[in-house]
Amino acid sequence: MALEISPQSADGSTPSSFLDVRDLRVHFPTEDGLVKSVDGVSFTLEKGKTLGIVGESGSGKSVTSLALLGLHKNSRARVSGEVWLDGQELVNLSEGEMRSLRGSKVSMIFQDPLSALHPFYSVGSQIAEAYLVHHKVSKKEARERSVEMLKRVGIPQPERRYRDYPHQFSGGMRQRAMIAMSLVCDPELLIADEPTTALDVTVQAQILDLIRDLQEEFGSAVIIITHDLGVVAEISDDILVMYGGRRVEYGTVQDVLEHQEHPYTWGLMQSMPHLSGDVTQRLNPIKGSPPSLINLPGGCAFNPRCEFRDRVPGDRCLTERPELLPVLGSDKHIAACHLDADGKAEIRGTADKAVK
Amino acid sequence: MSTTKSIAGQRPAPAAESSGENLLEVTGLEKHFPIRQGIVFQRQVGAVRAVDGLDFAVRAGESLGLVGESGCGKSTTGRLVTRLLEPTAGKVVFDGEDITHKPVVKMREARQNLQMIFQDPYSSLNPRHTVGTIVETPMRLNGINPPQGHKRRAQELLEIVGLNPEHYNRYPNEFSGGQRQRIGVARALALKPKLIVADEPVSALDVSIQAQVVNLLQDLQREMGIAFLFIAHDLAVVRHFSERVAVMYLGKIVEVGDRTAIYERPRHPYTHALLSSVPEVVPGSENRERIRLAGDVPSPINPPSGCRFRTRCWKAQDKCATEEPPLVRLEGNGDGHLTACHFPEEPTIASRGEDIVLDPALAALEEARRQSDTGV
Numbered sequence: 001m002a003l004e005i006s007p008q009s010a011d012g013s014t015p016s017s018f019l020d021v022r023d024l025r026v027h028f029p030t031e032d033g034l035v036k037s038v039d040g041v042s043f044t045l046e047k048g049k050t051l052g053i054v055g056e057s058g059s060g061k062s063v064t065s066l067a068l069l070g071l072h073k074n075s076r077a078r079v080s081g082e083v084w085l086d087g088q089e090l091v092n093l094s095e096g097e098m099r100s101l102r103g104s105k106v107s108m109i110f111q112d113p114l115s116a117l118h119p120f121y122s123v124g125s126q127i128a129e130a131y132l133v134h135h136k137v138s139k140k141e142a143r144e145r146s147v148e149m150l151k152r153v154g155i156p157q158p159e160r161r162y163r164d165y166p167h168q169f170s171g172g173m174r175q176r177a178m179i180a181m182s183l184v185c186d187p188e189l190l191i192a193d194e195p196t197t198a199l200d201v202t203v204q205a206q207i208l209d210l211i212r213d214l215q216e217e218f219g220s221a222v223i224i225i226t227h228d229l230g231v232v233a234e235i236s237d238d239i240l241v242m243y244g245g246r247r248v249e250y251g252t253v254q255d256v257l258e259h260q261e262h263p264y265t266w267g268l269m270q271s272m273p274h275l276s277g278d279v280t281q282r283l284n285p286i287k288g289s290p291p292s293l294i295n296l297p298g299g300c301a302f303n304p305r306c307e308f309r310d311r312v313p314g315d316r317c318l319t320e321r322p323e324l325l326p327v328l329g330s331d332k333h334i335a336a337c338h339l340d341a342d343g344k345a346e347i348r349g350t351a352d353k354a355v356k
Numbered sequence: 357m358s359t360t361k362s363i364a365g366q367r368p369a370p371a372a373e374s375s376g377e378n379l380l381e382v383t384g385l386e387k388h389f390p391i392r393q394g395i396v397f398q399r400q401v402g403a404v405r406a407v408d409g410l411d412f413a414v415r416a417g418e419s420l421g422l423v424g425e426s427g428c429g430k431s432t433t434g435r436l437v438t439r440l441l442e443p444t445a446g447k448v449v450f451d452g453e454d455i456t457h458k459p460v461v462k463m464r465e466a467r468q469n470l471q472m473i474f475q476d477p478y479s480s481l482n483p484r485h486t487v488g489t490i491v492e493t494p495m496r497l498n499g500i501n502p503p504q505g506h507k508r509r510a511q512e513l514l515e516i517v518g519l520n521p522e523h524y525n526r527y528p529n530e531f532s533g534g535q536r537q538r539i540g541v542a543r544a545l546a547l548k549p550k551l552i553v554a555d556e557p558v559s560a561l562d563v564s565i566q567a568q569v570v571n572l573l574q575d576l577q578r579e580m581g582i583a584f585l586f587i588a589h590d591l592a593v594v595r596h597f598s599e600r601v602a603v604m605y606l607g608k609i610v611e612v613g614d615r616t617a618i619y620e621r622p623r624h625p626y627t628h629a630l631l632s633s634v635p636e637v638v639p640g641s642e643n644r645e646r647i648r649l650a651g652d653v654p655s656p657i658n659p660p661s662g663c664r665f666r667t668r669c670w671k672a673q674d675k676c677a678t679e680e681p682p683l684v685r686l687e688g689n690g691d692g693h694l695t696a697c698h699f700p701e702e703p704t705i706a707s708r709g710e711d712i713v714l715d716p717a718l719a720a721l722e723e724a725r726r727q728s729d730t731g732v
Contacts, residue, residue, distance in 0.1 A: 056562045154717025156651070170652045171426075176717075200425040201589065202649050205633035206715050209648060213721035227563055230635030257637055271567035273596035274638050275619065275631065282574070283596065285567030289532045 017044035024081035033294040037063040052232030055242035070098035107182040111194035113174035117166040124162030149180040172203035244301035251333030261335035385446035408607035419584040421598030471544035475556035477536035488524040534565035613693030621703035650714040
């Protein structure tokens with residue numbers, strides 16, 4: 001297996017970035033074999049910045065985020081690699097130590113707020129509980145804080161709604177309550193796992209703007225996990241594209257969305273219809289379906305679905321796993337593809353025409 | 357669109373919005389689900405007015421898109437048209453025949469030309485039936501005996517939708533989501549229908565798979581001349597698939613028109629709000645207008661009086677609360693572009709200099725930021 005080298009993880013020193021994930025691996029042993037859900041993922045994130053992780057279902061996006069929160073402890077998952085948060089390594093922390101970080105320093109917004117909120121307790125008391133766990137305050141103070149958070153995220157009549165149960169909230173309001181709960185302790189890192197997938201487009205726009213505006217106010221780092229490139233384009237600074245548990249492309253939003261370097265990213269861009277696209281043009285889907293994580297294709301994991309593997313001389317796409325190499329003319333942009341720069345430029349020319 | 361085609365031998369179309377040959381005509385369609393209370397003597401205490409007076413038509417071979425937020429009644433409309441639900445009021449005329457209250461047994465005949473594709477490819481296929489059985493059943497139920505035999509016909513259909521005909525004996529659980537949706541499409545095609553009601557056919561699929569199914573449906577529409585009622589919440593997918601689009605809000609159509617009218621020259625504030633909410637990846641989309649509505653769709657149990665959108669509208673005035681705006685062609689609108697609004701917006705989607713932010717939390721945060729910016 002070729003070793004992935006990323007610029008920041010070559011040495012073993014303490015990182016300078018706020019969040020530094022190095023060669024994270026999450027493997028699940030099953031009866032059918034070893035499921036390599038996340039296989040060597042590295043990225044960095046500064047405070048006040050947003051990273052978007054994009055990929056299809058089963059690409060390892062959510063498993064990555066659960067690993068950051070240490071939620072694979074006590075499961076059969078095998079987690080390796082390093083996660084440095086503000087100078088502290090998280091993978092080897094004990095469950096107790098992790099617990100004190102979870103909710104206060106790192107918190108999470110889940111995809112489906114109805115199943116993430118407890119149906120038996122009122123929304124307000126669940127938010128207050130998150131505050132009580134991490135702060136030595138009276139119940140009354142926690143309650144006041146909770147009402148204030150409900151107000152901040154735009155829930156009308158927060159004093160009255162404090163006593164309501166999750167089923168009395170609409171989908172958008174539940175997601176707002178989730179955001180209130182995750183922000184109640186001023187976390188420095190906020191992970192949002194498909195926060196708007198279950199919501200309508202008008203509510204999605206409200207929630208995305210709310211996350212962005214609150215981030216600006218709190219100055220936290222945000223990781224947003226989604227399958228929708230539009231959502232990422234709207235609020236992220238950096239993008240990490242995952243395929244089969246590995247990184248295939250990583251860079252700033254401008255780098256990745258305007259100068260895609262990997263055929264999978266091209267495929268994602270071209271398979272989505274756009275509001276300003278040419279309607280006479282057929283969509284150009286990625287053929288086939290996502291790979292099995294037990295038996296990833298050899299060489300480049302994307303090769304069975306790639307239109308351009310014939311352009312690479314020899315059988316390199318089938319036999320040799322492409323390394324993540326820096327893209328010329330950009331300091332952050334890296335991509336894992338055997339195609340040479342000329343070939344990519346040529347293909348991108350035709351791809352851009354298709355999108356516009 | 358065949359506006360000049362002769363309609364001799366057919367019933368003349370009743371009050372329809374166009375002179376074309378209408379395959380499906382819906383007038384004043386209503387569906388109210390009763391809310392009952394009490395255990396032994398149940399009395400009705402109210403109704404969910406899911407669909408509340410719809411008029412639209414689908415011409416032969418065209419695709420009409422139906423968009424709107426969840427709870428606006430788009431799926432109910434699809435189920436009323438296929439008569440999976442019984443309309444409370446109104447009229448559904450399909451292929452020149454009134455099917456509004458047709459008995460279930462007789463509906464089977466009409467459904468030969470009127471098929472449906474469902475949203476969830478996991479729950480809409482019987483897990484105990486093989487793919488072959490699933491695709492053949494509509495033919496057997498309707499007593500259709502294709503000359504090549506049921507099995508061969510089913511295999512042909514599987515091939516048309518891009519599946520391996522040798523998988524005839526497999527069960528749905530052996531297929532991925534995208535492949536299952538193809539099985540659903542093959543089943544809908546089995547009777548060579550004239551109209552397919554597709555209820556969110558791609559929203560349960562991954563982005564890369566979505567495009568495969570959209571392309572398949574588009575090919576079928578073009579090659580077989582099947583008309584579609586395409587129900588979806590994804591505005592970009594609907595724009596790609598449908599020549600005409602109807603925008604629904606709380607059980608009513610608020611705007612309908614052809615693709616360019618709705619997506620480039622929308623007049624109803626709700627259409628503006630919907631379009632501006634779609635996140636876009638294409639560079640250069642920054643100069644679109646930005647509208648952020650407050651809250652969610654109101655309850656269809658007690659819809660607002662007058663114009664139903666007025667509670668979330670930035671242009672609402674007293675008139676909107678008292679008088680319901682009719683769905684009419686406004687001055688400056690093209691042919692067939694109807695809008696239900698007293699105070700319509702300018703027909704453009706370009707940025708208007710200032711954002712419209714109705715969400716109180718967002719407005720407060722952005723106001724605070726503006727103040728700190730000017731303060732520093």
